Amino acid sequence: MLNLYDYIFYFFAIVILGSSFVVVFSRNIVHSAFALLFTFFGVAGFYVLLSADFLAITQLLVYVGGILVLLLFGVMLTNNIVNVEIKSGTMQTLPASLIAALIAGLLCGIFYVSNWYLVPTTPELLNNTTAVAIGYAFITTWILPFEVASVVLLVAMIGAVIIARREKAPEVE
Template sequence: MTEILFYSFAFIAIISAFFILFTNNVLHAALALIITFLGVTALYVFAHAEFLAVTQIMIYVGGIVVLIIFGVMLTNKAGTSHYKTGSTHRFMGAVVAIGAMSMLIYGILKINFKAIERVGQGGIEELGVGLMTGYVLPFELAAILLLVALIGAAVIAGQDLKNTENK
């Protein structure tokens, strides 16, 4: 039963990723991206990473996709383009992507997964304690990075105050 669910969620994720690749409508692509992220989230749950699954839904589906949809709407002239877009370099893209995929799959099939020593799966307690002890430096750096990115995004996208005052 678990296997069937795992493969159907993986299938859903891959199919909607292909939909992003082939659709001509940017908004449809953004919605397919939500399905892909939810499918990947299901894979996280099967790997016993429930906290990461909830984080993925909250940040990717709740934050990043909403931001992307805002971006789509802010960069289309109302009523003229209908969110259409095309694609180029199809042959080279297919060659590079299939080449990268076959290289990755070749490497994966060479890995000896049985050599991994099992130390057990970490629960959410271990995650919380780790963030406050061994991983406190990257945790704080991530906080500073988010602040810098927030200020930077506001400065880059905000209206130029001096120019608007002069007009």
């Protein structure tokens, strides 16, 4: 018997898979970028269904607010809109689709036959907010990766600014 949770799951699954099909197969790169928005929203919905509230908000802030806008800027700055070059071509579709289908079949088969170690959870645990637990874990168990990640973010920010602002190098012979 399907309940509301299952219907919401299937709705988000259709959103994710449909929009990622548009991302992968659309000929127009701007359409792909906008379909990616719906994929990210669907993944955030999955996080809510999996009772990961903090992660759902992070997904919306970082992916939709940051990475997607960055990708759109990349599309705008690197395609001459006046040209017809906005269509992006594909290559080697047949071997690539074989490889992708092989990977999908293999993964689904492995997932289907595997006997996962599952621990039943209590409803109180699922209804709690995860932000407190994530904060404690960040400053206890995961303190070293947390500090390294902050340094990596700083290095990536400075590096991106320096690389993108570099003047045009002399022509390659």
